[in-house]
Amino acid sequence: MTLAAFCLAYAGFSALCLGMDRHYEDLFDRALPRRHRVPLRLFGWGALALSLWASAVVWGWSYGTVEWIGILSIAGLLLIWFLTFRPRAALTAGGLCALAAPVLAVW
Amino acid sequence: MKAAQPKAPGEEGLRQSMSWLHTWAGLIFGWVLFAMFLTGSLAFFRPEITRWMQPEIQVQPVPAVQAVETAQRYLAGHAPDARRWFITPPSDREPLIQLLYQTPKPKPGERGFVRVKLDPATGQAVTARQTRGGDFFYRFHFELETAFPWGRWLASIAGMFMLVAIISGIITHKKIFADFFTFRPKKGGQRAWMDGHNVLSVLGLPFHLMITFSGLVLFMVMLMPAGILAVYDTPRDYTNEVFKSSRVTPPQNRPAPLVAIAPLVEQAQQHWQGRLGRVTVNNPGDAGATITLVRSVSDGVSYGLLAPYMRFDGATGALQEAQDERSATAATAGVITGLHLGLFAEPVLRWLYFLVSLAGTAMVATGLVLWIAKRRQKARPGDAREAFSLRLVDGLNAGTIAGVVFGVAAVFLANRLLPADMPGRQVWEVRAFFLAWGGSLVYAFLFPRRKWRDLLAVAAAALALVPVVNALTTNRHLGVSLPQGDWVMAGFDLTCLASALVFGWMARRAAMARQAPARTAGKPRAARSETVKAAVAAAAPAATPAATPAATPAASSTAAVFPVPHEPAVPAARPQTPLEPRGETP
Numbered sequence: 001m002t003l004a005a006f007c008l009a010y011a012g013f014s015a016l017c018l019g020m021d022r023h024y025e026d027l028f029d030r031a032l033p034r035r036h037r038v039p040l041r042l043f044g045w046g047a048l049a050l051s052l053w054a055s056a057v058v059w060g061w062s063y064g065t066v067e068w069i070g071i072l073s074i075a076g077l078l079l080i081w082f083l084t085f086r087p088r089a090a091l092t093a094g095g096l097c098a099l100a101a102p103v104l105a106v107w
Numbered sequence: 108m109k110a111a112q113p114k115a116p117g118e119e120g121l122r123q124s125m126s127w128l129h130t131w132a133g134l135i136f137g138w139v140l141f142a143m144f145l146t147g148s149l150a151f152f153r154p155e156i157t158r159w160m161q162p163e164i165q166v167q168p169v170p171a172v173q174a175v176e177t178a179q180r181y182l183a184g185h186a187p188d189a190r191r192w193f194i195t196p197p198s199d200r201e202p203l204i205q206l207l208y209q210t211p212k213p214k215p216g217e218r219g220f221v222r223v224k225l226d227p228a229t230g231q232a233v234t235a236r237q238t239r240g241g242d243f244f245y246r247f248h249f250e251l252e253t254a255f256p257w258g259r260w261l262a263s264i265a266g267m268f269m270l271v272a273i274i275s276g277i278i279t280h281k282k283i284f285a286d287f288f289t290f291r292p293k294k295g296g297q298r299a300w301m302d303g304h305n306v307l308s309v310l311g312l313p314f315h316l317m318i319t320f321s322g323l324v325l326f327m328v329m330l331m332p333a334g335i336l337a338v339y340d341t342p343r344d345y346t347n348e349v350f351k352s353s354r355v356t357p358p359q360n361r362p363a364p365l366v367a368i369a370p371l372v373e374q375a376q377q378h379w380q381g382r383l384g385r386v387t388v389n390n391p392g393d394a395g396a397t398i399t400l401v402r403s404v405s406d407g408v409s410y411g412l413l414a415p416y417m418r419f420d421g422a423t424g425a426l427q428e429a430q431d432e433r434s435a436t437a438a439t440a441g442v443i444t445g446l447h448l449g450l451f452a453e454p455v456l457r458w459l460y461f462l463v464s465l466a467g468t469a470m471v472a473t474g475l476v477l478w479i480a481k482r483r484q485k486a487r488p489g490d491a492r493e494a495f496s497l498r499l500v501d502g503l504n505a506g507t508i509a510g511v512v513f514g515v516a517a518v519f520l521a522n523r524l525l526p527a528d529m530p531g532r533q534v535w536e537v538r539a540f541f542l543a544w545g546g547s548l549v550y551a552f553l554f555p556r557r558k559w560r561d562l563l564a565v566a567a568a569a570l571a572l573v574p575v576v577n578a579l580t581t582n583r584h585l586g587v588s589l590p591q592g593d594w595v596m597a598g599f600d601l602t603c604l605a606s607a608l609v610f611g612w613m614a615r616r617a618a619m620a621r622q623a624p625a626r627t628a629g630k631p632r633a634a635r636s637e638t639v640k641a642a643v644a645a646a647a648p649a650a651t652p653a654a655t656p657a658a659t660p661a662a663s664s665t666a667a668v669f670p671v672p673h674e675p676a677v678p679a680a681r682p683q684t685p686l687e688p689r690g691e692t693p
Contacts, residue, residue, distance in 0.1 A: 002455055013288075016287075016288075017287075017288045020285075020287075020288070022285075022289070023288055062408050062409075062442075063408060063451070063456075066408065066446065066452075066456065067455070067456045067459065069313045069314070070314070070456060070459030070460065070462075070463055071459065072310075072313075073310050073311050073313070073314060073459075073463045073466065074459060074462055074463065076287075076310040077306070077307070077310050077311075077466060079288070080288055080290050080306050080310070081290075083288060083290070084290045084291075084292060
């Protein structure tokens, strides 16, 4: 479940990153269409919120919140690091994380 | 905080003044803060580091009830007339039984505390090489190896500058959200360092703010005594009221046998549905004896300084008083300090603490290098005055960033290489730290052009040597610890290796950067004065491509030193001053 929380955080940050003009253009060489922006951002914030929930389910709200903040920091730094050198792979990993999270949560 | 809002009148002025404040508040204590951040990161693994540094101790923990029985038997035999006993039962992180007792008539000038570690299985005292272990890093983190109040004051003042730097940094940062994911090492120079510094700061911001503020709260009694002085007659009254569990109860001067402690432990653990952290016995063998049981601080986020406790009459075993819930104020203070100490953290969270703390170390390091990179970019050739300040800061940067890491590795190497029975060896371990750091600083000023490459390489080599020397001097090296699943030893060695890799890579970047300006000589940008060129070569460009990496890894490598955390931490042995970290009120 901790792993699920991490995957959700990574996926959420990936979506939020793609939902920004600069990073979308870097990746796809075209402007971010309006119809993509809102879903990406909604998904991103939703995934971050779910990540908090996943962390709290295992650890309780006080401990879970602390752990969630740590997970956010590390997931974000990893994404940025990855994004700098392998942007496509970094965001693909975000998609995979989004798919893996429910599996990890159930398992 | 919001990006690109229409400029209000005066806004630019505020940003600029905050930028000035951020630059200088960060620089003045930057080197001290780097050392504090790094040793503080290591302190999250204090018990594990101690275990690595005493490889001859190999024991298994036992349940608290059994351990307390063993401890009482030992103390009744060895210290029946002590004024106080402190018993810390074993935990998965610290598998020894730790005892501390205060002898009735200490020599003048001494407090008469005797420390003993027992093997829980045999009940015998354990002897091992003398070392301060992880306690050195923990203590250095807030005392800087300086005499009693001064080190704490210096660390606190550095902490205040850090808080100022963080807050002014937030105000200065124009595009926290727009630049949230932006890191462009290829842009080089100031831009790359700035991105790296921003990313490390913003992503770790909740931690950085929390750890800096809570660090100051830990010392609030020392830093802001006015409130306590206004309400209490003496600081001791305050301590007795707030930290009831550590109150010293008076003897009645009538002998009476002490009841068995183990059944009381069972009763307390039942009541708490939690673990025992520490037992304190006041006046054992006297009719006025009391037995205080305190719950393990690893049982709750808010238990950092004030865990629930139960006090029993030592002659009858009757419950005298107990406290489970505290006022909202005390609970808030408990959460703030508990978050700083991180003793409640289970392994995963402890690693997160450690890694984000390393990101903080890297934040300080990138900030220091950024100071140089910014000025280099503007420097004009032949400006000798500029060059001096740059050389000074750059030398301190290299000598501290690489030097402290080298120092940490030197402590571990000294721990293995000094003879195990050498008297005063623990002092030499600490000296190794300062010799390595001081030597690095001297080297940085003697060889300004090669300093970054060489010192980073030395740090990498020293870190890589730690597991090697461990394999040559003990039988608990990676070849043994990995198959056995001994994650304290293996995690420590692996972390050293990982850090060595990171530093080796940074040293390579520094070497490449040193060559780069030579190749591009003739281009206007490279046509700097000799010294500036050298310095730039060493620091900025080298780091540039590696900006974050340079720093982050640097930090992480520094971190290299942490063993894999095991289970929950018991508050290491700090019985005699339960409020140790806040500086005991005199």
